[in-house]
Amino acid sequence: MKATYHQADSRGFANHGWLKSNHTFSFANYYDPKRTQFGALRVLNDDHVDAGMGFGRHPHRDMEIVSIPLSGELAHADSMGNKTVIREGEVQIMSAGTGIQHSEMNNSSSDAVKFLQIWVFPEKQNLTPRYDQQKFDKAQRLNQFQTVVSPVSSSDEGVKIHQNAWFSLVDLEEAKKLTYTLHDPTNGVYLFVLKGELKAAGNDLKTRDGLGLTETSEVELEAQTAVELLLMEVPMH
Known part of the structure; x- marks a missing residue:
């Protein structure tokens, strides 16, 4: 067995005021050549988004994107026509495939939303984009x-x-x-x-x-x- 340990405070950190994000793997302005991915696991971001704020419409392709809310509500809209809200206890996945655009906004005007956003490389490229969301007990x-x-x-x-x-x-x-x-x-x-x-x-x-x-x-x-x-x-x- 081989083990790779990443202590919590060794993660990359970005503070954009409305967004505070810890990056387990290299992302945006945080780059560590020893921490670019774990196999097919490419991104593990631990995000805190202030009330009423969020990520405006932006593109993705050829990536499996999983979002797991830890507290609060996240509003999602995409170019496939999906408009949903995901909450604690739910898990969302979006297969970007040949290309999609989406936005992620805090659905609350008073409370922060905390969630994990995780990217996984797909088994092959140029897949048809798809969306799924489920609630778990x-x-x-x-x-x-x-x-x-x-x-x-x-x-x-x-x-x-x-x-x-x-x-x-x-x-x-x-x-x-x-x-x-x-x-x-x-x-x-x-x-x-x-x-x-x-x-x-x-x-x-x-x-x-x-x-x-x-x-x-x-x-x-x-x-x-x-x-x-x-x-x-x-x-x-």
């Missing part, structure tokens, strides 16, 4: 893995991604132990701690720490406190 992730993203080709639950990738959320009670088994042992898995402290594959992790693991078929987790965790299993080629 948080109770179904207590001390068990809740699949929220899975491959288009699979029958697993979750929004569908054009990649051999699975995202799972899990909330662990203090002292609880759990083992994550990779769907594809040739994949790697990147752990991102949303809240709490745990030991993962012998590594001590705290809130907003990240850990990439390869050359293993399973990962042992042990919560040191109550923990909220996101696991992203992706191809490494």
Whole structure:
């Protein structure tokens, strides 16, 4: 097993006033040649957008874009005609494919919205753009893995991604132990701690720490406190 540890305060940071964003991997003005991606996982941004603010209409192509609200509401509109609001407990995916334009705005005039935006390279380019959004019952992730993203080709639950990738959320009670088994042992898995402290594959992790693991078929987790965790299993080629 090989491990790559990213401490929370080692991430890139951008402060645009209305937007505060931490970048686990190189993004915009933050560049670290040692942190450009983890396999097919290209971007992991931890965003805080002030009330009434957001990202105006802008283009994307050939990327699978996943948004996970942590608090607040995010209004989405795109060139495919989708106009939606995503909230805590929901997961959104947009396959940019041959090209789309979209906007992301804080839907509240009084409260900030906090969300993760994650980019994954697709299995092939020039796909037809698509959109999906689903709500997930948080109770179904207590001390068990809740699949929220899975491959288009699979029958697993979750929004569908054009990649051999699975995202799972899990909330662990203090002292609880759990083992994550990779769907594809040739994949790697990147752990991102949303809240709490745990030991993962012998590594001590705290809130907003990240850990990439390869050359293993399973990962042992042990919560040191109550923990909220996101696991992203992706191809490494």
